[in-house]
Amino acid sequence: MDDAVLDRSRELVREVASCHDTVEDRTFLELASTYAQDLPRALRQPLNRFRLAEPASLCVVSGWPVDDDRIGPTPTHWESKPVPSPALEEEIFFFLCGSLLGDPLGWATQQDGYVMHDLLPIRGHEQEQLGSSSETVLTWHTEDAFHPYRADYVSLMCLRNPNNVQTTVAAGAAIELDDDVKHVLFEPRFTIRPDESHLPKNRSYAPKQDEISQELLTRSYERIERMNEHPEPIPVLFGDPERPYLRLDPYFMERPRDDEARHALDTLVAAIDRELTGVALRPGELCFIDNFKAVHGRQPFHASYDGRDRWMKRLNIVRDVRKSRDARQQAASRIIV
Template sequence: MSRIVLEAEERAQVAALADEVLSGVEVWDPLQLVDDVTGLAERLPLRLREFLVHSRISESDITVISGLPVDEELVPTPIGWDLAAKTGAGQREELVLLLCGAVLGDPFGWATQQDGRVVHDVCPAPGMEKSLTSASSEVALSLHTEDVHHPCRGDYVSLFCLRNPDAVGTTFVRIGALDLPPDTRRTLAEQRFRFYPDDSHVGAVLNALDGNEPADARVTDREYDPGSAIFGPAERPYLRFDVDFMSGADDDAEHAIRTAVDCFARSVERVVLAPGDAVFVDNYRVVHGREPFVPRYDGKDRWLKRLNLIRDIRRLYAISDTRSRIIA
């Protein structure tokens, strides 16, 4: 894990940049600003930019910035992301995350996720406590690659912590720390797996199917080409894994999935994000999750802003009919 702790002066510089940008914006819409943030990020403190560029080039597994500015008069944690979207809560924090993230990659979003917003809210929502989405609380969010089903999934998923009063941990496993049996590793590297949209993608499953099938019809093989769970350079491989949204083509492949899950449990690490911490998880080298916690729904709940980053937005344009940062 590489971490930078900002000095008070650097924090003030980031806050001043964000305030200046916000003062020139009439209606806050990150999508309108997203083409500008890469240029604006040139004005982040030099030490921070150098740190982030180094993280990108060295493919740092987990990159943490501590000491980013969080509004001292931050509004109460919204009860669910849709309320956050409606009220526009935490705008300066969204911009700070966009500015830092733009040094690592190009921001993008999903039409099927959180109403197509570029910056997401991660906070517990009533009724979702046991769901397989980031709005859950009472159950652990199992270790996963973000948006495992898609060829243009993020190179990074980034999370900026606004509140975390119960010190709930974000969990992760680095492929470099995984001690997989050689036959499991070999199987995982073969094109014997299918990956499906997770439950945060509204309608994604049904869109890909007829519309007449039950939701668990995702375990049919249609629409999802087989791929491997481990790929890329042998000396520094990449990982694609989400036990809840993948399947093996045969018994051996299913067995390899279960063996990998057991190995994850032995290699799991955690980071407890504090307000002002942003973590950038390399989505090709690391699977991440979250520990369970008891939601409060009193305005003091854990609250993160989330941003997906791809190293080159043209990978996305190249598979689309429209030049949009929002994947349809």
């Protein structure tokens, strides 16, 4: 962003912040896409092209200044949600930019049903396959690959990254596969189980949304358990055969029982491994990853737990909110249960 774009964006963000003290506010969620249309055209145009033309697998927006003192120390857990947030202006800017691509949604079974997530190291999670891990590689994956209502875009805003920890990304468009391998990958011969972040062991019993009763939340976790015990066979490639979309999460996938499917999956995984690259986001940068066209992960790092560790905000954004209507309490609800 140049100075003019930044100044206009900050003016809008401060105007919105004067009306809403949290991005989780129901009125803000309803108005966010309207507010987003007041962002400068120089921001709206490239994000709209990213959405419509699919020219790349990720889009980075740079130039938002983060006041390191104002946002305060990196929280010790994502459950820490002061209102107003010390990073409210960053959250609003991120949310408005994301709303140009679609509608941000949250999960009843993930981070207490908040729409905006915090990614930060948590003690005891160092070796887990979670966004709150640190010492282990967060294996590349399609975000929420197990679920039919997964996001079209998984998006990050960097608030703090002192060790230049890389977000890893591999674009599906760069992968070349033989037609016979591709044909197998387009068939429903593969299964993916829910990842760790949705499992009952990470349930906090304190959902933030009034609409999420404990009874409803229990049913949501029971649904996740059923998906974990009886995963539905799916293809891992879909869409245009020449430039297919991806849907896989090898860490949570069972090995196919037949040789042909195993060979095809191994070939795809090896091809993605070869294309994997890293992006070290800087404070104030937004990274929108096309969850159909790319996989992503994270390199390991050492967490100090001193209030200065890596801190990202995350949004899951869908282009068609209606497809999840049977899993949301109301038409305007942003929480999948």
